Amino acid sequence: MRLLVLGGTEFVGRAVVEGALGRGWEVTVFHRGRHEAPDGVKALHGDRTAEGGLAALEGDGKWDAVVDTWSGAPGAVRDTARLLRDRVGRYVYVSSCSVYAWAPPAGYTEDAPVVAASPDAGEGGEGGYAEDKRGGELAVLDAFGPERSVLARAGLIIGRYENVGRLPWWLNRTARGGPVLAPGPRDLPLQCIDVRDLANWLLHAAEGDFGGPYNLISPSGHATMGTLLEACAAVTGGGADLRWTDPDLILTHGIEPWTQLPVWVPPGSDLHDALHSADVSRALATGLRCRPVEETVADAWAWLRSLGGVAPLRPDRAGKGVDPEVEARVLAARDGVPGTTP
Template sequence: MPTRRRLMEYAALAAPGLALGSAAMAQPARKPLRILILGGTGFMGPHQVRYALARGHKLTLFNRGRRPQDWPAEVEELTGDRNAGDLKALEGREWDVCIDNPTTLPFWVRDAGQALKGKVKQYIFVSTISVYASNDRPGDETAPLAPYPGQDPLAETAETFRANGALYGALKAASEREAKRQFGEAAVTIVRPGLIVGPGDETDRFTYWPVRLAKGGEVAAPGDGKDPVQFVDARDLAEWIVRLAETGTTGTFNGTGPKQPIPMAEMLDVVGKALKSDARLTWIPADFLAAQNVRMWSDMPVWIPEAGETAGFHHRDVSRAQAAGLTYRPLATTAADTLAWFRTLPAERQAKLRAGLTPEREAALLAAWKAKA
């Protein structure tokens, strides 16, 4: 459990950016909705729930009940297991909107469609920017999607997916198609997030940078700093999805940000200044990183080179989402809030980041680069 000092530090850093989400400042919606959220207790879900409650909506969550939460107002919680096809708790019920947060497997969408047929007016499916067949050039929502390489995507299970995680994008694309088949294209909203960041992210795929820059010293940075990056704060994404439900907006949207792609160097500069870091960045070329088996995205989080097969990955057009109301809080706020949240975690969790370079490996990389130079 976080100490009192950690909680006070978190509150102090969080206040300017509402680290607990914008729920505290949310205005009541014009028309309260009955919203069913499939999931709701993972990374983005709690932000959605709190914002929706603050807007005056009536919430029902459906999940396996393994992550109990304390909510600021009444939330109905239904228990079931989509892996086992157990959606009995949804029978005989109706909602205005269903938000499907956690689904990767198409049969989950099929089962939800069968259980909710005629019982919801809008189905919002949270997909991924990884659905596209190619990332070698910039593109909008009309770009070709990754084809499913097997015979029947509905036959994929959690076990087969775990054995072949490379199917992630193709299965999300198949899930999008199944959503339109089950609910009708006119009732479906598809949101394709990019990298989701901010307080509550257990992957550390962005968190690594605030944590590392806050420590100071010499920091290994990827490439030449010019590669663009895209990402979205979980709170901005969650709140926008609730507003899409309020307006009944359907269609397909690339749900990432910021408003314009920014270079990696600018991202690290903004993060460092937000944390008053004295860190010194040493930029190491992509080819040298590859020779040292330093991987983009995982060892160097957020970063993907703007070259070859990945030249367009961080260049997805987000103009449709912005026109539909997606807004962004400042990156400095996201960075400060993320670090404050991370510092509330147990010491053993803080000691082992789940993405990025370990201190030993970073030191070895810097030494190798200096030896070459």
């Protein structure tokens, strides 16, 4: 297989490149040059947001498939897809479950309504992340058609190379030890996917003959808040004491789900239905396999330790984690310390 990866130096793109090289594929990486490309690839440089930024992709180069992880304005996807449509067999676009119109019901499938969007939206437009991703989908469909377009609607992605900061925050927090605010309930079902499992499926799609949208995430309950945080505490060995805390008490103290307590959203909420209850039967039927969360956590911790505990975070993503003083205040209220809000 001859594979073109747009990006390929960070998180999902890097995992895709490593997976393809492991299969013995010929890999070309097109990126801006801000990070070193993995060894063993042909590197092309260009900025998709700049005039003439696709020049390195012009010419007679051909590939069996392209994998695109772009998450900005969809105009970049539109221009790239149009340039490549006669020289690439299949376009695999890493989209997001965020494209579904709010709020998708629990158990939503790929047929659920999506947000209104345009493939022609440019930088600085009024659209947000959901509209950008949906616009990217439309751009791919316009250039490649439904049979040659794979729309991988990913959910929560975790593992090595994570540059968003969710799992790295929990790993560093449990490594610090002591009482840890563990948002309950302990058996709260989660949906997440190891970046390597996502990459494996993307490569499978690149060489396959299927197209259209797929919810790309583990089955709901493949992991729970308990299995995730207990794995973090075990692998870091920091003596973390997980203090499982009622969701109402957490919310009463103004803590923001998902950001201040990464991954967690309260049970029974629209957020939980949207983020942790998608139907993934279509992806499973095409070969999606998800490893145990304990394996993901251990691999991410080994990678994070190799970096001295500091993950390389994207500048366009909000910071994650709760302030230690706020955490202590909630734990004190949980334990009935005098002078704190019960």
